Amino acid sequence: MPLRAPEPAITAEDEVVGLCRDLLRIDSSNFGDGSGPGERAAAEYVMASLTEVGLDPEYYESAPGRANVVVRLPGEDPTLGALVLHGHLDVVPAQASDWQVDPFGGEERDGLLWGRGAVDMKDMDAMILAVVRQMARDGRRPARDVVVAMFADEEAGGAFGARWSVDHRPDLFEGATEAISEVGGFSVEIDGKRAYLLQTAEKGLAWLRLIADGRAGHGSQVNPDNAVTHLAAAVARIGLHDWPLTLTPTVRRLLTGVADLTGTRFDEDDPAGIDRLVAALGPAARFVGATIRTTAAPTQLAAGYKANVIPGRAEATIDVRYPPGHGDETFATLAELAGEHVRFERVHQDIALEVPFEGDLVDAMVAALRAEDPGVAVLPYTLSAGTDNKSLSRLGITGYGFVPLLLPADLDFPGMFHGVDERVPTDSLKFGVRVLDRLLGTC
Template identity: 70%
Template sequence: MTDHAAQGQATAEDEVVGICQDLVRFDTSNFGDGSGPGERAAAEYTAGLLADVGLEPELFESAPGRANVVVRLEGTDPSAGALVVHGHLDVVPAQKEDWSVDPFAAELKDGLIWGRGAVDMKDMDAMILSVVREMQHTGSRPRRDLVIAMFADEEAGGAYGARWAVDNRRDLFDGATEAISEVGGFSAQIGGKRAYLLQTAEKGLGWLSLKAQGRAGHGSQVNDDNAVTRLARAVSRIGDYAWPIELTDTTRRFLDGVTELTGVEFDPENPEILLKELGTVARFVGATLQNTSNPTVLKAGYKDNVIPGTAEARVDTRTLPGQDELVLAKLRELAGDGVDFSYIHHDVSLETPFEGPLVEAMVGALAAEDPDAVVLPYTLSGGTDNKSLSRLGITGYGFAPLRLPAELDFPAMFHGVDERVPADSLQFGARVLRRLLTTY
């Protein structure tokens, strides 16, 4: 690993690339079943970077190897609410044979860091750590308390990370009112102009188990109560259902901003007309125009000539704010009789207005580094650890600032093969984040 402690008064821009590479080299793959290596080694490295500059981070495990790191920087204004600045140390698995490079080598090639987690989200982790280290080197104190947190298990819902910390260590977040984390603040080319997408909303999440019951029997017999057949019909209806277009306040404001940049009006009868103006970002935005329900797993039977008595499917639902019950009711209707539903994992949707002092500070920090750019709010179709923090009344935003080359298919980097991030984008992000954390 890079000896960052020996670099003395290194700036955030000096350190951020090396820290990101170091973090990527820790294999923190999260398979969702407890079989991965865990986050302990990466957490010890993270805690070491913070201790090197005189801080006293707390490293705690929610289960063996599932490690989290939290430290508080004291601000100058005790009356101001604390800001939680958080990342996660786990990553989704990578199939090495699918990649053109070693996914855990953090190779610097063509000006980009290649590796699993380079985008989701060890890039932001590195920005946070490098800025905090510079603040400590220079004696710069924030106006409000900063709670710096690196969580485990975000990629599997946070049961060993943010959710566990909220349930068991809420003292760590005393006085916190707002938070920033991943999947926002990155740039996209829209209408020939660079626009930064600041995440102010997240869809709700529901991983559902559907179980059909039937009459078990010999595979040679006539069976009009077949659990596999019943489940297959239910899954087919759910997978084929076209959810109607419904625009939240955040998405409507985003689309209005796109219309201003492109001159193209949004047509709910043909959303593709405007979405094609977004290029690769359409992947993110297209899924926020409606609820979604995608079948992902099927399980049934144990022998070719035995009709099983039960069959199970998993469905990944992502819901617009306030529509969880509506979506579940529709899925029950689509499934029909004889199919039982239960949640494997369920989490809230989030939406907050694109206004207020923190939003103004984030927009201002971006404008200071890229004066010609515009900033638009958007809804994330996935989820972040801000969901867990919201249970403490903490308002969360996605703000991992990156100025990206127009030709980079950034949305494809999330959980994708050959994940990579430009080194100079990290340095840009460190400058923006430094402005925010030292002034807000």
């Protein structure tokens, strides 16, 4: 009887698309008010994926259905600080009627995998799982301890995920010094040259409730103390305010790199020239253009209960994002713009971050990218939004955004974050696992 050929070894590249597809088919929408399905089903899938290859992850819930998973991989050198490799399992809601496909169908079309979370951030979750599973099957250890964490609730500030974990389970991250997560490591095209943006900073965040009090009364009466009028004027002043250019060290270094690639000059006293450098980043200009100044966007309004009644109170919500080191001046400006009739309540606030674009981990990330894509430029940048690195920073952990993806130049990747028809190229996922596998073996 002839011998049967041995089965080919399963690799991370073989698995990553299927893992991502499975995760996309799990609806883990986070509405921010506790009404969504929670992360339990996604966390159970992660648990099964890890235990199948002999790992012993810990599952815990911060509230019913708000599930988190953590597992520690021992490294070759236990004297080195541990690396936290983290993702989040929740996604923002999707309105199916706006999409070309079922947002929770995990459909593959023309080499792209479609679904809510394909870029934010079940793509990275799948890449992490694929690499860790392969390492476990191969019996390989990372260069240092790696703490793999899949958190709940990132899309609503992390109160049930990273922030809860830092407050209640800091033991899980003992000895960790650095972290990797979203949103960076993806490629862009600058003047026909490919570059990768490595996220080394995040703007600060404040969701502010503006409250105007006035004199309630009949809608037919003259009322100079109208809460709606006070609020409307404040919202208009804030929403139309021209915030000045604020160039942090990360932004300066990015713009200098873009100038080098385009053969132009970076002059921080030339606003038009700065705008041209930002525009040279193509679709990534969406992210970068929001990091060169503070933004304060009115997002919600509420007042009154009847057409002929002037209410005694009116409210609005403002989404404020400020550059690292500029929180105090931002809030002082907002108070001035709001005026004497409007006060603030802070609904949610989180810190800004800025970390060095240097050191062994940064060198290893750059080297891992260049090993798969030789000669490319790697530039630091600031994220206009926020990540769970904010929570981990409270434990002294230095966080970077590094989801390595080689993308088609014409794909509007940044525009798909929280957008419709979210999708990621399957080849990009395979590229990512090669880079991550190399990184974990060397950093």
